[in-house]
Amino acid sequence: MPHNILVIGELDERSASTTTLELLAGASEIAAGGNVSVTLLGTGAAQATVACGGANTAYTSDDAQYDDFRGDQWISAIQSAVESESPDVILVAQSIVGREVGPRLSYKLGTAVAMDCVSISDEGGSIKATRPCFGGNAMATYGFSTSPVIATVRAKSFEVIEGGSGPATSTELPAASESRTEIVATEAATSEGLQIQDATVVVTGGRGLGDAEAFGEMESIASAIGLDKAAVGASRAAVDLGWYPPSQQVGLTGKVVTPDLYLAVAVSGASQHMAGCSGSKTIVGINRDEEANIWSFSRYGIIGDYKQIVPALIEELKKASGK
Amino acid sequence: MHLVVCAKQIPDPDTPPSAFKIDEATNSVVPAPGISPILSQFDGIAAEAALRIKESGGEDAKVTVISMGAESARAAIKQVLAMGADEGVLLNDDAFEGGDSYTTAKVLASAIRELGDVDAVFCGRQAADWDMGQVGLLLAEELGWASAIIAKDINYADGNVSVQRVLTDGYETVQMALPAVMTVSNEFGEPRYPKLPQIMAAAKKTVTQYSASELGLDAAEVGSAGSRLKIEKLFIPETDSNVEFMTGDTPQELAAALVQRLQADKLI
Ligand SMILES: Cc1cc2nc3c(=O)[nH]c(=O)nc-3n(C[C@H](O)[C@H](O)[C@H](O)COP(=O)(O)OP(=O)(O)OC[C@H]3O[C@@H](n4cnc5c(N)ncnc54)[C@H](O)[C@@H]3O)c2cc1C
Ligand SMILES: Nc1ncnc2c1ncn2[C@@H]1O[C@H](COP(=O)(O)O)[C@@H](O)[C@H]1O
Numbered sequence: 001m002p003h004n005i006l007v008i009g010e011l012d013e014r015s016a017s018t019t020t021l022e023l024l025a026g027a028s029e030i031a032a033g034g035n036v037s038v039t040l041l042g043t044g045a046a047q048a049t050v051a052c053g054g055a056n057t058a059y060t061s062d063d064a065q066y067d068d069f070r071g072d073q074w075i076s077a078i079q080s081a082v083e084s085e086s087p088d089v090i091l092v093a094q095s096i097v098g099r100e101v102g103p104r105l106s107y108k109l110g111t112a113v114a115m116d117c118v119s120i121s122d123e124g125g126s127i128k129a130t131r132p133c134f135g136g137n138a139m140a141t142y143g144f145s146t147s148p149v150i151a152t153v154r155a156k157s158f159e160v161i162e163g164g165s166g167p168a169t170s171t172e173l174p175a176a177s178e179s180r181t182e183i184v185a186t187e188a189a190t191s192e193g194l195q196i197q198d199a200t201v202v203v204t205g206g207r208g209l210g211d212a213e214a215f216g217e218m219e220s221i222a223s224a225i226g227l228d229k230a231a232v233g234a235s236r237a238a239v240d241l242g243w244y245p246p247s248q249q250v251g252l253t254g255k256v257v258t259p260d261l262y263l264a265v266a267v268s269g270a271s272q273h274m275a276g277c278s279g280s281k282t283i284v285g286i287n288r289d290e291e292a293n294i295w296s297f298s299r300y301g302i303i304g305d306y307k308q309i310v311p312a313l314i315e316e317l318k319k320a321s322g323k
Numbered sequence: 324m325h326l327v328v329c330a331k332q333i334p335d336p337d338t339p340p341s342a343f344k345i346d347e348a349t350n351s352v353v354p355a356p357g358i359s360p361i362l363s364q365f366d367g368i369a370a371e372a373a374l375r376i377k378e379s380g381g382e383d384a385k386v387t388v389i390s391m392g393a394e395s396a397r398a399a400i401k402q403v404l405a406m407g408a409d410e411g412v413l414l415n416d417d418a419f420e421g422g423d424s425y426t427t428a429k430v431l432a433s434a435i436r437e438l439g440d441v442d443a444v445f446c447g448r449q450a451a452d453w454d455m456g457q458v459g460l461l462l463a464e465e466l467g468w469a470s471a472i473i474a475k476d477i478n479y480a481d482g483n484v485s486v487q488r489v490l491t492d493g494y495e496t497v498q499m500a501l502p503a504v505m506t507v508s509n510e511f512g513e514p515r516y517p518k519l520p521q522i523m524a525a526a527k528k529t530v531t532q533y534s535a536s537e538l539g540l541d542a543a544e545v546g547s548a549g550s551r552l553k554i555e556k557l558f559i560p561e562t563d564s565n566v567e568f569m570t571g572d573t574p575q576e577l578a579a580a581l582v583q584r585l586q587a588d589k590l591i
Contacts, residue, residue: 068495071470096490100472103424103457107464112425112551115455128555133453134352135336137343140453141556180469184485185496201591225591236509246510247492252454253509255491261590271340278562282590284581285566293340298566300584302577312574316582320591 001125002034006087006148007055008078010097011067014044016051018197019093019155026158027091028054030120030127038167039081041066041074046170053164057085057171065176068183071100073176078105080173082148089127090150091120098152106150113150114142118157135252136271136278155197155256156279189247191231196248199231201261202277204250207237208266208287209306215244217310218265224317233257233277235267251276266306269294286310324384324479326373327444328408329431329462330366332392332399333452335359343559350557352452362399365447367514369507370403373445374515376479377407385409387438391419391430397530404525405517411530412438418535421547428461430545433538435466443484444504448473456506463504471497475510 005027009020027036037057040048045060052058059081066073092098094116106113114129121128127149130141196202205218222230234244236251250257252275262280266287267273274297285294285301286309295301302309335358342355370388377384388403390396391414400411414430435441449456463470475494476487485498489510535545542548569580585591
């Protein structure tokens with residue numbers, strides 16, 4: 001059955017973000033011939049719609065007040081798009097934006113949101129949303145008794161479709177209204193170089209490393225593989241201990257990564273951690289525990305003390321790359 | 324100043340996957356034998372946030388902990404009371420069962436209105452059972468209050484709170500006027516650990532219980548009857564485990580075997 005779908009887009013350096021393109025790909029599939037529209041808010045929004053292949057209609061505002069996300073401002077703009085579009089499905093990323101827009105918009109529209117979904121499907125005309133719960137130990141499929149259906153979608157749940165032309169029509173959304181919250185300070189904590197979401201190899205250290213210094217060894221593994229491909233991540237246990245920055249946390253409450261190679265060193269493989277990396281092509285574990293949960297997800301494993309294995313591994317990797 | 328902590332009792336998220344079972348007939352989780360339910364960790368941290376404001380704020384600050392749940396949820400309430408909260412509220416009624424985030428927020432909001440003089444509500448960033456992360460925001464909408472989610476730090480001064488929030492790549496500090504709802508994340512830090520005398524003192528603190536009708540709620544608007552989100556299937560995802568362990572007598576041999584596999588698979 002055709003569905004009328006509204007995607008709440010986000011900008012990343014004045015372009016439509018990767019997750020926005022993922023949502024548009026998913027929306028085109030679920031729409032089954034129905035209309036797909038997209039909202040983009042902030043400086044560069046109107047221009048950024050050119051990359052929004054799959055959308056027929058765009059709603060934008062270039063008002064710079066939207067550059068920093070404030071829930072109330074964004075939601076009133078989105079509500080005007082909802083009014084003219086009357087979507088039966090609204091998709092938004094499980095991002096800082098989506099975590100707030102999903103619930104608040106659902107309340108305003110008298111409907112419900114399913115958070116952090118990994119698949120959205122049409123079963124006999126009604127939309128179902130499937131999402132991990134219990135830290136990833138279980139999955140739940142939900143139906144909705146109200147409309148529109150709202151879902152926030154986990155990164156990498158849909159694959160971006162390259163090419164495709166941007167929306168044919170574009171409507172200007174109102175400039176930002178007053179906000180009840182005032183942003184008084186911002187602080188960037190971006191790591192330098194390759195971001196873990198973009199890396200093809202992620203080397204992750206866990207609590208079993210024992211101290212912050214050992215993350216230097218994770219960085220040595222990454223540089224032996226090549227810093228153009230590899231980046232270092234951390235489990236929440238390691239982040240909570242202050243061994244590595246929160247921006248590098250992989251998992252349910254951290255980032256979602258799907259590299260070709262995910263190397264988990266002294267990480268037990270708790271379901272909440274795997275929620276952020278189980279989509280990786282190949283998972284490799286280094287762990288001294290033969291019973292560790294990481295083995296349920298791994299393609300290759302080395303059972304042993306990382307303190308002995310890792311230096312040997314760095315040496316072998318260097319040999320392999322001829323460095 | 325009156326601060327409220329919303330605290331939920333949940334199955335222990337550290338339950339090993341092998342002991343985690345679900346009942347497909349009722350789409351519910353079967354309690355793992357020998358593993359007691361716990362206070363959702365983020366709610367303990369939310370309690371810590373409220374207590375720190377109470378301690379710094381002075382001016383007759385009071386902390387009330389509210390939980391909607393079964394009789395067993397008293398244990399979660401007691402834990403927050405032992406941490407230093409002053410009073411507890413248990414929202415217990417068969418009619419509340421099987422609810423979604425919307426009905427949960429509705430029930431909690433009714434209780435907060437019943438308390439009357441609340442200035443701020445502290446929730447966890449998400450309940451570590453269903454991992455939804457929306458009750459705090461829905462509660463703010465239902466009450467018509469301001470909100471800020473995923474707090475790392477909270478400071479109160481002169482009727483305003485400034486909340487440092489965790490973003491994807493950094494932090495931001497937002498300021499808003501009370502009354503407001505905040506949700507707290509693990510970056511805030513560890514909650515305090517109650518000692519025996521505090522646990523004993525908690526046993527004597529008042530826990531008031533309310534049913535749906537006592538909150539002026541109709542059974543049809545709460546619990547599964549009032550839910551907008553209907554769970555249709557709960558299942559355990561399959562993991563394909565075909566791990567190949569490297570063999571060798573020395574770390575060098577093990578590492579070399581792995582590198583060889585990774586090269587053969589064109590992963591490095
Ligand atoms: C709601 C919720 C959300 C969460 N979100 C996240 C999240 O986003 N990301 C996340 O990572 N976690 C998250 N967690 C926490 C998660 O449940 C685990 O507690 C955490 O992932 C454990 O981290 P770890 O594997 O590093 O540590 P541990 O579980 O302590 O594992 C350490 C491992 O190191 C091994 N080890 C120890 N010493 C050595 C050695 N010398 N050599 C080799 N191996 C060794 C041990 O065998 C063990 O397997 C969340 C939890 C909850 C409840
Ligand atoms: N049954 C409940 N009783 C009290 N507080 C709750 C309940 N359910 C959710 N909450 C609060 O709302 C937060 C977010 O829950 P959720 O949206 O379900 O992930 C929790 O961390 C609690 O602070």
